[in-house]
Amino acid sequence: MFVIPGGLTPYVQAGDIGIYKSFKDKLSPIIDSWKKSDAVLYTRGGNPKPPSVETVANWVNAWRDVPADVVERSVAAAGFSPRFGDWHVARHDVYGELFCSKGKERLEKMLTT
Numbered sequence: 001m002f003v004i005p006g007g008l009t010p011y012v013q014a015g016d017i018g019i020y021k022s023f024k025d026k027l028s029p030i031i032d033s034w035k036k037s038d039a040v041l042y043t044r045g046g047n048p049k050p051p052s053v054e055t056v057a058n059w060v061n062a063w064r065d066v067p068a069d070v071v072e073r074s075v076a077a078a079g080f081s082p083r084f085g086d087w088h089v090a091r092h093d094v095y096g097e098l099f100c101s102k103g104k105e106r107l108e109k110m111l112t113t
Contacts (some may be wrong), residue, residue: 018074019066026062034059 034040034051041049051059 018070018077022066022070023063026065027059030059030062 034055035048039051039055043049
């Protein structure tokens with residue numbers, strides 16, 4: 001987990017562009033069928049109890065059904081590429097230079113380790 005400086009969140013939200021929608025489209029029918037099944041347990045007050053960890057883990061497997069090209073297009077639409085210098089944030093008027101210098105440092109460190 002890390003803090004995103006103010007004004008930079010739009011640059012790091014590749015998931016919002018298409019990834020999450022595709023995942024939700026795959027996950028919603030799975031959750032809906034669980035809600036309609038006999039697997040749902042209820043409290044004395046008639047409210048559904050949270051699903052088991054195993055059930056939720058199976059739901060997360062729906063992530064595997066999200067096509068790789070959806071992820072790639074969403075990441076590219078958010079301005080990310082294999083070269084960090086091409087990212088939108090690299091051209092940010094306040095943080096761009098800092099981002100590029102830190103990115104270069106980390107890349108060099110990775111290559112020498």
